[in-house]
Amino acid sequence: MSTTDKAKNTVLEVEDLRVYYETPKGDVRAVDGIDFTLYEGEILGLVGESGCGKSTAAMGILQLIVPPGRIVSGEIRLDGVNILDLDEEGLRKLRWSKLALIPQGAMNSLNPTMRISQQIEDVIRQHEDRQKRKSKQAVKKRILELLQWVGLPERIYDMYPHELSGGMKQRACIAMAIALDPSVIIADESTSALDVVVQRVVAQTMLKVKQATGVSMIMIGHDMGLMAQMVDRIVVMYAGNIVEISTVEHMFRNPGHPYAQLLIESVPSLKERKPLKITEGITHDPRNPPPGCIFQLRCPFVMERCRTHKPVRQEIRPGQEVACHLYEKQEDGRYIDVRDVATNS
Amino acid sequence: MSEMLLQIRNATKVYTQRAFGGGKRQVVALQDFNLDIPHSPATITTIAGESGSGKSTLANLVLGFTRLTSGQIIFNGQDMTTATSAQQREYRRDVQAVFQDPFGVYNPFYRVGHVFDMVLKNFKLAPNAAKARDMIEEALNIVGLHGEDVLRKYPHQLSGGQRQRIMMARAYMLHPKLIVADEPVSMVDASLRAAILDVMMRLRDNGISFLYITHDLSTAYQIGDRIFILYQGAIAETGSTLDVIDRPHHPYVQLLVKSVPVPDPNIKWEGTIELPAEEEMRTSQKSGCRFYPRCPERMDRCLTSAPALYPVGYSEGHVASCFLYDKKVKASSIQ
Numbered sequence: 313m314s315t316t317d318k319a320k321n322t323v324l325e326v327e328d329l330r331v332y333y334e335t336p337k338g339d340v341r342a343v344d345g346i347d348f349t350l351y352e353g354e355i356l357g358l359v360g361e362s363g364c365g366k367s368t369a370a371m372g373i374l375q376l377i378v379p380p381g382r383i384v385s386g387e388i389r390l391d392g393v394n395i396l397d398l399d400e401e402g403l404r405k406l407r408w409s410k411l412a413l414i415p416q417g418a419m420n421s422l423n424p425t426m427r428i429s430q431q432i433e434d435v436i437r438q439h440e441d442r443q444k445r446k447s448k449q450a451v452k453k454r455i456l457e458l459l460q461w462v463g464l465p466e467r468i469y470d471m472y473p474h475e476l477s478g479g480m481k482q483r484a485c486i487a488m489a490i491a492l493d494p495s496v497i498i499a500d501e502s503t504s505a506l507d508v509v510v511q512r513v514v515a516q517t518m519l520k521v522k523q524a525t526g527v528s529m530i531m532i533g534h535d536m537g538l539m540a541q542m543v544d545r546i547v548v549m550y551a552g553n554i555v556e557i558s559t560v561e562h563m564f565r566n567p568g569h570p571y572a573q574l575l576i577e578s579v580p581s582l583k584e585r586k587p588l589k590i591t592e593g594i595t596h597d598p599r600n601p602p603p604g605c606i607f608q609l610r611c612p613f614v615m616e617r618c619r620t621h622k623p624v625r626q627e628i629r630p631g632q633e634v635a636c637h638l639y640e641k642q643e644d645g646r647y648i649d650v651r652d653v654a655t656n657s
Numbered sequence: 658m659s660e661m662l663l664q665i666r667n668a669t670k671v672y673t674q675r676a677f678g679g680g681k682r683q684v685v686a687l688q689d690f691n692l693d694i695p696h697s698p699a700t701i702t703t704i705a706g707e708s709g710s711g712k713s714t715l716a717n718l719v720l721g722f723t724r725l726t727s728g729q730i731i732f733n734g735q736d737m738t739t740a741t742s743a744q745q746r747e748y749r750r751d752v753q754a755v756f757q758d759p760f761g762v763y764n765p766f767y768r769v770g771h772v773f774d775m776v777l778k779n780f781k782l783a784p785n786a787a788k789a790r791d792m793i794e795e796a797l798n799i800v801g802l803h804g805e806d807v808l809r810k811y812p813h814q815l816s817g818g819q820r821q822r823i824m825m826a827r828a829y830m831l832h833p834k835l836i837v838a839d840e841p842v843s844m845v846d847a848s849l850r851a852a853i854l855d856v857m858m859r860l861r862d863n864g865i866s867f868l869y870i871t872h873d874l875s876t877a878y879q880i881g882d883r884i885f886i887l888y889q890g891a892i893a894e895t896g897s898t899l900d901v902i903d904r905p906h907h908p909y910v911q912l913l914v915k916s917v918p919v920p921d922p923n924i925k926w927e928g929t930i931e932l933p934a935e936e937e938m939r940t941s942q943k944s945g946c947r948f949y950p951r952c953p954e955r956m957d958r959c960l961t962s963a964p965a966l967y968p969v970g971y972s973e974g975h976v977a978s979c980f981l982y983d984k985k986v987k988a989s990s991i992q
Contacts, residue, residue, distance in 0.1 A: 361846035361847075361849065362817065362846050363816075478708075507707030507708060507872060508707075508872075508874075508913060508916045508917050508918075509707065509912060509913060509916045509930070510707075511916070511918075512916040512918070512926060512930065513930060515918075516926070516929050516930075534846055534847050535847070535918065536847065536920045537875075537917065537918030537919055537920040538918045539920075540918065540919065540920045540921055540922045540924075541918045541919070541922075541925060541926060560922040561922055561923075564920065564921055564922055575847070576920075578847060578850070578851055579847065579920040580847075580850070580873075580875035580876055580878070580879050581875065581878070581879075581920075582874060582875050582878050582902060582914070582917055582919075585878065585879055585899075586879075588851035588852075588854055588855045588858075588879065589851050590801075590851045590852045590855055591849065591851070591852070
């Protein structure tokens with residue numbers, strides 16, 4: 313835990329979360345012991361290649377893992393309550409009101425037979441106190457307010473999903489997600505199916521909502537450009553493990569983990585033509601990860617120690633935690649890159 | 658034999674939709690599109706645009722999946738609408754496709770090698786098994802893979818990037834003249850895209866031209882030679898990729914380039930943009946410029962007549978479909 317983090321309020325804490333998928337040849341370790349903290353009012357980006365477990369991690373937090381998947385261990389504390397201990401009724405109360413999801417391809421998650429207004433009203437009514445039912449007018453007022461928030465015209469109220477464009481449906485989903493003022497919103501690749509111009513409109517809507525309501529967000533995606541525009545900190549996952557958590561500035565200026573470096577180097581540029589950086593995908597069997605570092609098979613700097621000892625995540629400078637043997641703590645508490653030592657001596 | 662490998666002349670595709678209640682609605686997916694791809698040198702021609710811009714319609718037309726409403730597609734001097742079946746068969750061999758989804762194109766019950774076996778059989782490429790093995794190995798090597806690593810595997814055992822490269826190898830084995838690549842990297846992870854783009858450049862250097870369909874300007878910027886940016890079925894701007902993206906002239910292309918998120922936390926989007934709701938509904942402009950409802954520079958004449966392609970910038974072939982660059986209008990407005 314860093315010194316700068318202590319001043320901030322923790323909203324969500326994930327500790328040693330493990331989600332495995334059962335297969336005939338053994339468990340696939342989709343998420344294999346991840347820890348991270350989400351602070352109040354921040355947007356945390358979760359990146360990594362497909363199959364690295366980023367969506368599974370999000371589904372784990374939302375308790376939406378279905379067989380053959382299962383949560384093997386872990387604690388997920390939302391406002392101090394471990395939600396893994398809650399029963400189905402407890403979870404029902406929690407969803408939308410404290411923890412909301414803007415799903416992958418949100419445009420296809422709306423019910424095609426219901427008007428937009430009905431769908432948002434459903435969310436509100438589901439969580440209403442029986443004794444204090446809001447009047448029809450009060451709910452309508454709230455829905456119109458929400459639509460205005462996300463920049464949709466009032467006439468959307470009576471429309472069906474097929475009458476809206478992709479970007480509008482996406483924003484209707486955002487309106488639904490913020491309807492009950494949740495503490496955490498998880499957005500899973502929520503703009504990746506949109507055109508750049510519409511993507512920008514939706515992304516800016518999300519930023520506006522965050523600034524106004526102070527909600528915390530976890531944004532899952534693989535577009536590093538979009539991450540740079542939107543998030544405060546970035547969590548980099550590789551094959552079910554977190555390899556680095558950094559502020560967005562550190563991540564783009566001086567990424568620490570060799571995999572994070574690779575990720576940043578392979579971001580295509582619109583400013584200059586540069587030689588392509590070629591890499592392979594995850595190569596080991598996800599049922600049987602190698603002992604030691606998870607990235608050893610692809611790491612250009614792999615050392616003897618990486619084959620046997622799994623590196624722990626350590627804060628190599630304020631706002632940058634890296635799980636890599638390249639960084640060694642000195643007696644004065646500072647970290648050095650062992651490659652510098654090797655070349656100096 | 659023509660100098661041009663592929664010529665597309667005034668290609669127009671109109672889809673007719675049956676509306677509720679028996680009415681009909683016509684959607685112009687592509688309007689009067691023209692394109693030339695020379696025999697040599699081989700080039701990567703990018704067709705870029707948002708969804709609904711007509712770029713996939715164009716790919717489907719070139720691949721013969723849909724028929725033109727009007728216009729011509731001329732390959733090697735032969736108009737494909739009047740081609741004999743022998744000519745069509747040759748065309749099917751000379752023009753190959755690589756699709757967006759590297760998961761959907763494989764039959765999950767067969768090993769990867771099956772993909773190559775089918776091609777060898779259908780086009781009777783190899784006289785014997787030893788020659789077939791050599792051809793497969795050569796094709797895999799050019800995309801950076803080895804037969805022993807992949808051929809005995811099932812598709813699910815490979816990464817999306819590897820699967821897409823195998824599709825490129827399959828296409829290469831036929832030594833086609835043109836590969837139509839419809840969003841070949843959009844479903845592959847960012848870190849693995851480079852390997853596929855690299856293969857495209859390598860095949861181009863081996864004399865295979867590409868029609869690269871994408872919505873992602875940054876990959877086009879890295880590998881493309883000429884670019885066409887479409888907006889609602891018509892060319893907004895075209896020219897060399899570097900010219901168009903470095904110095905866009907059409908107001909839509911300017912907006913597009915400016916909206917690509919910059920991978921640098923210190924360079925944020927400038928200002929906010931509002932999309933007029935009507936525009937988002939895609940009630941496309943019946944006459945005049947299709948970008949009119951969103952255009953910050955719109956003029957009265959944009960409503961009544963559609964702009965031609967006017968030369969912009971300093972390089973030859975850089976043109977934009979916008980009245981701002983009509984010399985005559987400029988001159989008259991100054992007077």
